Amino acid sequence: YRDGPHCVEQCPDGVLGERGPIYKFPDSSRECRPCHENCTRGCLGPLLRDCLGDTLPMSRKTPTLIAVMVVGGLFLSCSIVLLVLLYWRGKKIQKKRAMRRYLERGESLEPLDPSEKANKVLARIFKETELKRLKVLGSGVFGTVHKGIWIPDGDSIKIPVSIKVIQDWSGQQSFHAVTDHMLAIGSLDHSYIVRLLGICPGPQLQLVTQLLPLGSVLEYVRKNRDSISPQLLLNWCVQVAK
Missing domain, CATH: 2.10.220.10 (Hormone Receptor, Insulin-like Growth Factor Receptor 1; Chain A, domain 2)
Known part of the structure; x- marks a missing residue:
């Protein structure tokens, strides 16, 4: 052999x-x-x-190795998921802080007529390239309101905003009406009032305000009048009164 x-x-x-x-x-x-x-x-x-005769019991090395590999794989998977969640949460917090920073920052605009006693307006001047209109939300006395996004220059963040497009503001009467409307909104700083973020001059004047994603309270009340509790209505009345 x-x-x-x-x-x-x-x-x-x-x-x-x-x-x-x-x-x-x-x-x-x-x-x-x-x-x-x-x-x-x-x-x-x-x-x-x-084998001839008796045999030794099967070695436990292989099952132990498999168990260690399974536990290690689960630990690695959980670690990856945790890191992804932490990264996503960090990006979300960073985005919120950036949005808050942009929404709170503005320039102080003086009244157009020095004789006026209007308050200063904290707003900014937007470029047309920073604004993008998405869809029409409604129309009013001065023009059409659009849902849009604001992409600040040099940044990739997209901030949801409401854009009111003034159709014709060339006339003297329309100009003063729009100006009074802008000053009235811009001079107010209250948690229950939509804040003016700024204006975008151009062929069509655009007033940029905070976006209300849930829509109009009046429309909501009309559609859900039978399901709104008195306590909720009272809460809204208190907010309006404030």
Whole structure:
């Protein structure tokens, strides 16, 4: 028989090695092949069922390794999900802070007529490239109101805003009416009143205000008058009174 580089009379059968007894079996080409590691009295083939006599219990290394790999995989997956959530939350907080910074910042505009005693208006002058109109929300005395977004120059943040487009403000009467309307809104600073963010001069004057995503209270009351509780109506009345 051939056992590695050596020729032997028979394959090792219980020969003491570094890790214990060595058992081998001859294959069809008379090569000595190792028995299964759990064989204790020799074997007829390489599998556990080919062992002669009793066998050692199956090694627990493989299940333990699988368990460690599963736990490690779960830990890695949870870590990745946690990092993604933290990154997403950080970006959301950063976006809110940026929006608050842009919404609170403005320039103080003086009344057009020095004789007027109107309050200063905290607003900004927008560029037409910063504003994008998306859809029409309604129309009023001076023009049409659009839902839009404001993308400040040099930034990628998109701030939802309401854009009132004045159709014709070239006439003297229309100009003063629009100016009075702008000064009236811009001089007010109250948590229950929509704040004027600024104006965008051009062929069509655009007044930019905060966007009310839930729409008009009046429309909501008309559509849901039967389901609105008296307590909620009273709360709204208190807010209007303030």
